[in-house]
Amino acid sequence: MAAKDHYYVPEGSKWPIVGSFALFTLFVGAALFMSGKMNGNIVLYAGVALVAYMFIGWFNDVIGESHAGKYNDQVDVSFRMGMGWFIFSEVMFFAAFFGALFYTRIFSVPWLGGVGHETATHQFLWSAFEAAWPLNVSPDLEKFPAPKEVIPAFGVPAVNTLILLTSGVTVTFAHWALKKANRGALNLWLAATVLLGFIFVYFQAGEYGHAYHELNLKLSSGIYGSTFYLLTGFHGFHVTMGAIMLLVILLRCMKGHFSKKDHFAFEAVAWYWHFVDVVWLGLFIFVYWI
Amino acid sequence: MTKFFKTSIIKFFALFLIPLSAIADWKLNLRQGATPISQDIYDLHMVVLWIVVITGIIVFGIMFWSIFHHRKSKGVKPATFSHSTTLEIIWTAIPLVIIISLAVPATKLLIKMDDTSESALTVKATGYQWKWKYDYLEDDLTLYSNLDEKSVELSQRVAGVNPMEYENYLYDVDEPLVLPVQTKIRILTTANDVNHAWWVPDLGWKRDAIPGFVNDNWTYINEPGTYRGQCAEICGKGHGYMPIVVKAVSMDEYKTWVAAKKDAQSAAKASSNVTMSKEDLMTKGAAIYKANCLACHQAEGQGVKGVFPALAGSPIATQKENLGGHIDRVLHGKNLMPKFGEQLADGDIAAVITYERNAWGNNTGDVIQASDISAARK
Amino acid sequence: MSTLAHDHHHAPTGLKRWFYSTNHKDIGTMYLIFALMMFFIGGAMAMIIRAELFQPGLQFVDPQFYNSMVTIHALVMIFGAVMPAGVGLANWMIPLMIGAPDMALPRMNNMSFWILPFGFAMLLSTLFMNGGGPAGGWTMYPPLVLQLGDAFPFLIFTVHILGVSSIMGAINIIATVFNMRAPGMTLMKMPLFVWTWVITAFLLIASLPVFAGAVTMLLTDKYFGTSFFNAAGGGDPVLFQHVFWFFGHPEVYILALPAFGIVSTIIPTFSRKPLFGYASMVYATASIAILSFFVWAHHMFTVGMPIKGELFFMFATMLIAVPTGVKVFNWMATMWRGAMTFETPMLFSIAFVVLFTIGGFSGLMLGMTPIDFQYHDTYFVVAHFHYVLLTGAIFALMAAAYYWLPKWTGYMYDEKLGKIHFWLSAIASNVLFFPQHFLGLAGMPRRIPDYNIQFADFNMISSIGGFAYGISQLLFVYIVIKCALGGKKAKAQAWEGAKGLEWTVPSPAPFHTFETPPKLTKAMLEH
């Protein structure tokens, strides 16, 4: 282990400050856009472009330094910890939305329907409302028109579950191939994973279209629609990001990057992919199924 | 500003002159209140207060003893001990015991407070930005309770008024909540727009008023009297201006009051819906404006930039073709503007609209009558 | 670009040094200066609050503006002053304390910092927007917060961007502590400050994303028609409060735990005696952190939860007094039979122990559900949290600044002025916040710009204390600047009784330290 006799400290870099400014632009753009200010969208796009620029530039530097052999095992461990805890923070982000789902299902919807200790609420404000889940009738139908129907678990969602689970397997095969230095198999399995990822996103988008246009299941159709779209939407966003990251790794593999021992970026993305996989299982069970 | 600084400086020095007797008058502790529950709460408060005071005296006492005696300047050599399992167990166990002995009475009290059954009377309190509405469910009576006029005047930042001279500043309303004593009363809290909280300290509790939900509480007032409180959850600009006043009276007085109030309300409704002269409408409208509209649209109808639109000189209050829109807005509200159609009688709305269309240089000359409003309601 | 270490020996110069920094000391310094600036901005808002409350009647500002002062005061103090100051100290001291050359991920470290000025530019700019700044309290409860004007999305995205910064900072600290310790620096040998900070970092990672989720729901409720917090669609305004406080309560310990670490470092130094009960300190900190995820609803006793919930949260809340008590008793026992001297850091630390405990006591009272029905949303609560935050967290941060200034600047600060600063602060803060207990008990709600005349006397006293406290802080700035410019040279071991690796490097600490792992002797690992 090289680490223990000499430490590595990277030299200065412009990317952190570029990144801070990029995030600032992105969020200011989004805020202007949402409050209906002129040109907010332009600022928003500029922000997205800057963020992309920052990622590309930063990672390029890191890849260069890694190839130059500057990093030691200790740096590798730091990166791993960084990625691991980043994923944990993402888990907690989803936890907020799962929490909202459980709260409404267990507490607020039944209360509005007159179950539990909140009988007065039902009696005085929502006496016509009956609690049910999936909530296909909302307490105030004028403000939040209810969906006709919701998406059943055993249809596209089940297929998507299979797709994601399979992709979890293929990415593991790719990893094994990499460890055996079997580049052909590596690229093949990785390509399969990326493909499965995009198929998932494609199906999901199709479901959204169906839900919006035919089922009248919208963001605005009460708490069912709210939790449904935010949970699956943020998940879908993460899958898209994960698939893009996988694609980048695939391109790097094709360029001959990574070695049997040294492939942290590959593993980081694989972890991320397993994470979106596990979140999906939670969604499939609690949003679609039961 | 100069007024502020002058009085501040005087007061600052006056502070040193306050005789001790005045300090003895200062209200330092929780109120005992006017209900059995508020008394229980006070007792529990005193128990935990004494416990923490004694704990504090012991802990700080030991520390200060050490600070006085174990100082380098006294030439002491530092000891070297760094742990003691016995001690550590003791000072984990003792707080645990204290806590359990506090939790037991707290649990009992909470269970007692939770039981709203067998109440003789139910009042539903609804928070509005920024007033309270009270529905006496059994007696089929509804009141709106606004900040009293004198407080409204004194709270405007104008020269020459001093709230210090008014004992009930921000603590009085036009229509108090009248309740009978020695009766178990169920009080439901809810809100119309944003969260509020209904709180009269002498009754011993506060409870949030949340739009879309109804909370269940009860009280039992021992003695007749006037008990004052305030909204206790931030609800926007007027949060400090929505007091609660409970007037507790005997059951007989309460019954007479209800009957009289109902008569008065139907009489007012009848008389309010008659045709009035422009002068009368303006006087009446000014009063209604002050009670209901001024908090947002301000004394001169100038509004608050970016939040509450101005009425003075605004198209909706000055142009003929917008008259219908004006009436509609007052009746049905929009965004932050409440639906006054639910709160005010036709004649009141007619008066206030007449006022708005003729005050502050909006000299449209329009005169709106109750019949116009009832027509618009259909 | 060579891989040889001596490439990094000299400090970069000019703006690049700060903008492109990968040096934990420089980044730490930037954090600390930023925090001090924010303390003054938040403090200036507090002065507006106190001036408005000086006497009954509206004095200076409009009620809406008053509300936004209260809101932004809190956000700036918490997210701009106390948290960055804590991270700044962590940056400066953790690598020095565990014998590491730098933080584990130095570039990310720099980004964590540089996000902050941008984030606060966003937040403060809302004051100039149509409809004014956020005015619904720092707790941002819907539906009120949804009534905000143009400032609304800026508020939400400020939370997001600051969250990104803190999460990256926390990840960095965890990676540093678990990966960068010098050989021999086992976990149970680490200075307590390091322990409290890792645990804080876990709290940050677990709670901030939840907060980000909560405000995202606010955003979609306002702009995309969702109904998380609207009963008409099956949601519940109280849901927001649950999610917020799931973050919010751990957040208050995020502010408190590093303060515990600071005090646990300083008291042994000036008592010339080892910290009493090191292991129990570690366990107590961890228990506080774990418990802090199960007590959140003590902020919402009055929303009308089912009684079982109220009881659960009451018991869990009261339980936190036990591990916190262990800490207080350990500090007490550390002083016992020591050979104490009372330099400014020690004075602030002792004041911390006493005044934080007073704040803890009122916390315990608030934790008892039935009586919280009286205390909730009154000045009693305001008094409670300023005792734990101002005379708690801020006093500890002041202590830390005085304690490590010699290491940072190479000079001793002016001890006499330091003592004056301490006494002014200690007296003024009590004049400022003690009377607020009385106000709350007498029935004065919080977040009101104007009040009934029965509250007049104590409010005036409190305001006077507030102004005195505020002015005294100018002295602190003077002392710091004076110390940075010169004075009595500090030795490597600036304090006679100090233990720890940071005192083995020269004062001021050179730009790079521990480029090769230090050989740790038994004596160096004592604490």
Ligand code: HEA
């Ligand atoms: C640094 C920040 C900090 C810290 C450390 C604490 C510590 C505690 N807090 Fe506080 N709290 C806040 C910051 C903090 N709080 C803030 C900011 C708010 C308001 C938020 C808002 O609404 O805006 C708040 C509000 C708040 C409330 C809600 C009040 C209300 O709105 O109605 C409650 C209720 O339970 C509470 C309880 C506690 C408890 C039990 C502790 C305990 O951890 C204290 C434990 C310590 C001790 C008890 C003292 C030492 C112990 C001993 C010497 C042992 C022996 C003692 C006994 C057994 C008596 N706090």
Ligand code: HEA
């Ligand atoms: C770490 C957190 C922190 C800190 C340090 C402080 C510090 C102070 N706080 Fe703060 N406060 C909060 C966190 C904090 N507060 C929170 C979370 C709330 C709740 C918000 C809500 O309800 O949503 C709150 C609310 C709050 C209120 C209640 C408002 C209300 O409910 O209506 C008040 C009122 O007195 C107050 C006062 C002060 C004062 C006087 C200080 C002082 O200690 C400040 C001292 C510092 C300075 C003064 C700066 C230095 C000096 C200058 C700028 C020079 C100029 C000086 C003069 C002109 C004299 N605070």
Ligand code: CUA
């Ligand atoms: Cu209503 Cu505050």
Ligand SMILES: [Cu+2]
């Ligand atoms: Cu808390």
